Amino acid sequence: MRSNRFVPLLAAAVVGVYVLVVAGATAALAEAATACGDWPLCHGSYADPAVLVAIFHRVVAAIVGLLVLVTVAVGWRRATRRVRFALAMALVLYPIQAAVGAVVATGVAVERFHLFLGMVIFGALVLALAWHLEAETGADDAPETPPELSPPADEPVESPASARPLSGLPRLKATVGAYFQLMKPRLMWLLCLVAGAGMVLAGTPTVRTVVATLGGGVLAIGASGTFNHVLERDIDKRMERTSDRPLATHEVPVRNALAFGGLLTVASLWAFLSVNLLTAALGLAAIVFYSIVYTLILKPNTVQNTVIGGAAGALPALIGYAAVTGTVGVGGLVLATVIFLWTPAHFYNLALAYRDDYERGGFPMMPVVRGETETRKHILFYLAATLLGAGVLAAVSNLGWLYGATTVALGAVFLWMVIRLHYEQSEPAAFRAFHASNAYLGLVLVAIVVDALAV
Numbered sequence: 128m129r130s131n132r133f134v135p136l137l138a139a140a141v142v143g144v145y146v147l148v149v150a151g152a153t154a155a156l157a158e159a160a161t162a163c164g165d166w167p168l169c170h171g172s173y174a175d176p177a178v179l180v181a182i183f184h185r186v187v188a189a190i191v192g193l194l195v196l197v198t199v200a201v202g203w204r205r206a207t208r209r210v211r212f213a214l215a216m217a218l219v220l221y222p223i224q225a226a227v228g229a230v231v232a233t234g235v236a237v238e239r240f241h242l243f244l245g246m247v248i249f250g251a252l253v254l255a256l257a258w259h260l261e262a263e264t265g266a267d268d269a270p271e272t273p274p275e276l277s278p279p280a281d282e283p284v285e286s287p288a289s290a291r292p293l294s295g296l297p298r299l300k301a302t303v304g305a306y307f308q309l310m311k312p313r314l315m316w317l318l319c320l321v322a323g324a325g326m327v328l329a330g331t332p333t334v335r336t337v338v339a340t341l342g343g344g345v346l347a348i349g350a351s352g353t354f355n356h357v358l359e360r361d362i363d364k365r366m367e368r369t370s371d372r373p374l375a376t377h378e379v380p381v382r383n384a385l386a387f388g389g390l391l392t393v394a395s396l397w398a399f400l401s402v403n404l405l406t407a408a409l410g411l412a413a414i415v416f417y418s419i420v421y422t423l424i425l426k427p428n429t430v431q432n433t434v435i436g437g438a439a440g441a442l443p444a445l446i447g448y449a450a451v452t453g454t455v456g457v458g459g460l461v462l463a464t465v466i467f468l469w470t471p472a473h474f475y476n477l478a479l480a481y482r483d484d485y486e487r488g489g490f491p492m493m494p495v496v497r498g499e500t501e502t503r504k505h506i507l508f509y510l511a512a513t514l515l516g517a518g519v520l521a522a523v524s525n526l527g528w529l530y531g532a533t534t535v536a537l538g539a540v541f542l543w544m545v546i547r548l549h550y551e552q553s554e555p556a557a558f559r560a561f562h563a564s565n566a567y568l569g570l571v572l573v574a575i576v577v578d579a580l581a582v
Contacts (some may be wrong), residue, residue, distance in 0.1 A: 128376050133202040134259065138546060140198045142539045143191035143253045146515055147243040149531045151238070152521035188228070192221055193357050195252070197213060205261050206255070213255035217248045224248060246515055252298040254298045257504050260549045269498035282288075305373040306387060311352030315345055317565070318443045320572040321466055325447025328458040328524055328577035332451045336402055340450040343398030344443060346391050351439075353388035354418035357381060366488045427489065430496045431546055433478070437470030458524050462575075465516040467567055472509035475502050476561035480554045497554075503549050504562070510545060514538045517571065526578045530559040533574035537567040 141498045188548050192367035206214065224244040324346050326332045332340075356363070360381065363369035373379040378385075393412055399407035417439040425432040448459025478485060478492040479502055485492040493502040518532045520526065544563040548556040 174345040207525040217251040265500035310349030322443040322447035324575040329451035350391035351417040370529035473564035480557040
């Protein structure tokens, strides 16, 4: 990465403000405000943990305020007009937000407005970062006219040649492995974590509820993956990353795959119905959405396929919440929103890495239709939206310091990988950002489970 003091400073300011947003969203800070009712100093007992939290928050706020001021001073002369506008907005709002914080300390109930202003400042700094990176590293790489993405005519594909046909136990292992691959097992761990987080946000689930919900979830993911393999089998043959899938290589007959997907669907609904009817309805909706709406309608027809398709990954949060309460509550809805916003920030990295492959398959992915510069900018926007969503989740739940520390630390790592992607613009950089997104969500979900069960 080229030497540039402004970008690291601006990234540090973004993370610093996010620390304040998350801290302000937790119940610990709300308790601290009542324990330390004067401002800017605090004359409470230092033996009181709430007082220490309040002091920490005020010290960090002062440091971050100074950091924002230095960032604006360093970057002002070299910034574009719209970057200056975003920086000025953050600089003007910061003392206003601090004043509102002082009012909160006196006991006036304006905590939500205080939190809202923090989120606006965070958003302004993210806009400044995204626009500056676009101006410094971007290129006019968007196609002048929409690319022709009609898939080429199918060519006959022969089954892979084998010197010695498998038989007996090796054949059985290969067949079982092929059907297991149809279920897209690599998606299961993360989506089960999403459902698990939804359950613990709703309350303390019984062992039976956990087993039935996660078991039904695994089967539903398997059914959706199998139908996706069936519907995209011809396109899979043309894409390098999918050409070895069981249906693309004719290892599994289409008729057998359809029967397998149907069996998994029935089994998943049976498991969900043993929990409650709403869970089963949401499970069926997840299968239909991914298999039909996303695979057949969104993915081949709109550049917003990844954004709208994020609903498929968000539904397990609602399934988990409904499994415990029989309803879709605020906590489940906010968690689902976080997953929905995270999906483009996550998957656009993969779209960058496999840009040519997706174009060859005829899919209108963001890098193919609008260029890589626009895609990198959108990754940053959706990452910021994800982090704000995680802050809102802290505000509407009883999650504590472990969740807050995890979303800040892993969010900072994810942000830095995205910044590196802007400068390096390479396949390895895209994969690093992709893996950082997985690490962020996976560890945040684990923190939710641990924090919620510890309450």
